Amino acid sequence: MGGLRHRESADPADPEVIAAAGRLAFQEWLVRQRADAMITWHW
Numbered sequence: 948m949g950g951l952r953h954r955e956s957a958d959p960a961d962p963e964v965i966a967a968a969g970r971l972a973f974q975e976w977l978v979r980q981r982a983d984a985m986i987t988w989h990w
Contacts, residue, residue: 957964 959965
């Protein structure tokens with residue numbers, strides 16, 4: 948079995964880290980929006 952032996956914190960000033968965090972935050976927001984969405988059809 949595997950295990951975590953060492954972990955380094957991400958550099959909060961790294962543009963790639965900021966972009967990845969932004970994508971994850973958007974994905975989480977989108978999941979919540981989809982879960983709360985209600986479609987009403989008006990004919």
